[in-house]
Structure formats: structure tokens, C-alpha cells
Amino acid sequence: xHPPYYILVSHNSALATTSATLSHPVxxxxxxxxxxxxxxxxxxxxxxxxxxxxxxxxxxxxxxxLSPDLSVTNVQVAAAAGAGGVDEEHKMYILETxxxxxGVLGDDDSQSPHDLLAQFKQxxxxxxxxxxxxxxxxxxxxxxxxxNPSPS
Numbered sequence: 024x025h026p027p028y029y030i031l032v033s034h035n036s037a038l039a040t041t042s043a044t045l046s047h048p049v050x051x052x053x054x055x056x057x058x059x060x061x062x063x064x065x066x067x068x069x070x071x072x073x074x075x076x077x078x079x080x081x082x083x084x085x086x087x088x089l090s091p092d093l094s095v096t097n098v099q100v101a102a103a104a105g106a107g108g109v110d111e112e113h114k115m116y117i118l119e120t121x122x123x124x125x126g127v128l129g130d131d132d133s134q135s136p137h138d139l140l141a142q143f144k145q146x147x148x149x150x151x152x153x154x155x156x157x158x159x160x161x162x163x164x165x166x167x168x169x170x171n172p173s174p175s
Contacts, residue, residue: 032046072086094120094153098119100115
């Protein structure tokens with residue numbers, strides 16, 4: 024098993040109605056015996072994503088964000104088309120991320136109840152997506168019906 028040939032970041036904003044944007048991250052290799060201090064941001068607003076890649080594991084790789092305003096919601100493993108010979112199978116990792124704009128992260132007491140409820144639902148949806156990410160093989164549960172069956 025070889026490490027990924029390409030790594031892309033698919034970036035979504037919680038408030039965006041447009042599709043995600045893809046970017047090529049700056050990649051640094053760190054190993055298990057390296058100091059964890061080397062993962063700390065080197066400048067303000069730097070975002071750090073960590074991929075846990077272990078070729079001896081059969082499970083898919085996991086990724087985490089060390090940035091407070093950025094969450095990893097999924098890691099897609101895909102074939103890296105055109106990245107080698109015909110007989111070689113190179114992989115590409117796409118890290119799906121989501122951010123919350125600073126204005127949404129702060130507390131504002133002057134918001135209307137409807138705005139607060141919408142913000143609460145939006146944050147819960149993001150939290151649910153992030154918490155479900157590592158267990159992406161879990162099957163969807165059927166929706167629960169709110170109506171009671173009428174007796175026949």
C-alpha cells in the first residue's frame with residue numbers, strides 16, 4: 024500500500040449555498056516519533072489538518088483539524104487517474120472540510136428568536152456531520168414516522 028499520490032481539500036462554508044471549492048494543501052510529513060509541537064501553527068490563521076495514514080491498517084485513513092474554526096467531515100479515497108503506469112493503483116485523498124464564519128461563532132444577544140433557532144439547527148447539523156464522519160460505514164436508519172397507525 025502506497026501513500027496517497029494526491030491530496031485535495033474540499034472546502035465548504037456552513038453558510039454557503041454554492042458548491043465546495045477544491046484546493047491543494049501544503050503538505051508536511053510528520054512521523055509518530057516527531058514532537059507534537061511541530062504541528063502547531065506557525066502564523067496567525069494557519070489551518071492545520073492531520074491525516075493518520077498507516078499502511079498496515081485495512082481501515083480507511085482518518086483526518087482531524089487542529090484549527091478551532093475548521094472541521095473535517097469526511098475523507099474520500101479515490102483513484103488518482105493518470106498518476107502512474109497502467110498497472111499501478113495510485114490513490115487520491117479528498118479531505119472534506121467545513122468552516123463557520125467568525126460572525127456565526129460569536130454570541131450576539133440582539134438576534135431574533137428565529138435567527139437563533141436557525142443558527143442552532145445549522146450548528147447541530149454540522150456537529151452531527153462531524154461526529155458521523157469516522158463511522159462512515161454506518162447504514163442510514165429509516166425515518167421514524169410521527170403518526171400513529173389507526174386501528175382497523
